Amino acid sequence: MGAILYPLAVLAALVLGAFGFGALLPAAHVASRTKRISARPETVWGLINDPVATNGWGGDVKTEVVERDEPRLLVTKIVGESAFGGTWTYEIAPEHHDASMVTITERGEVYNPLFRTVSRVMGQARTIDGYLAKLETALT
Template structure:
C-alpha cells in the first residue's frame, strides 16, 4: 500500500507543478499581449498626432539633357523595364495607366499637368486606397545634363501607416527608391552604349 500512496503523491505533485507552469506561461503570454497592445496604442496615438498630408522633395543631377530625360520619365509603358518594383503597366489612355507592383497591388495614375521637357505631375486616381497624392517632376537644364526635382504631395489616412511612413520608412522613401531605379537604368544604358 505504501507504493500506491507514493505514486498517488507523485501524480499530485506533477499536477501541481503543471498548474504552476501553466500559470507562468499564462502570465508571460498576457504580458506579451499587453505590451503589444500598449505598443500599438502608442503608435496609433503618435500617428494620430501627425498630419494626414505631407510634402517632400528630392533633387538629383543626371547626365541627360531635358529632351532626353523627359521621355524616359514620361513613357509609362517602359516603366517595368527599369523600375524593379513593377510587374506590369496597363495603359488606360495616353495620359493614364495602371501599375501592378511585384506584390500584386494595382494603382491607377494619370498625368494631370504637363509642360514637355520641363515638368509634369502624376496623380493617384484610385480613391479607395489608404493613401494618395501626386508627384511633380521638374526638369531644368544644367551644364552636364539635367537637374530633376521630384515633389511628393501625399496623404496617409491611417494613423498607424502615418507613423510607419514618418518614423520607420521616411516620407521620402518612395522618391529615393524611384531615383535609385532611375540611376541604375541610366548607368546600364551608358554601359551598353
C-alpha cells in the first residue's frame, strides 16, 4: 500500500509546489529576441505574413493583426485563448544591403499559475527562439 501512496504523495506535493510557485509569479511577462536574417526586409515581411508557410511556427495559436506598417512592423494579438494571452511585435530593420535585423517581442499573460511555472522553467522566449530559427532556415 505504501508503495502506491508514497509516489502519489510525492506527485501531489510537486504539483502543489509548482502551483504555489506559479501563484507567486506575475501573470504578465515580456520576452524579446533579435536575430540577423540573411534576407531583405521585404522578403522577411512576405514570409512572416504567409500563414501557409509559417503554419505551426508559433504553435497552434489564433491571432489577429493589431498594427501593420509594411515592411517594418507587425503586431499580432492572441484571440480565443483562456489560458494565456498577449501580443507579438515583429520589428524588421534593414542590415546592410542583403540582410535584416528581426526583433520579436512577446508581451504575454499566463493566467494559470501551473502554466506560469512551466513557462518560467521552459523559458519565456522559447517560442520566439524557435520561430526565429525556422524563419532563418526558411530564408537560407
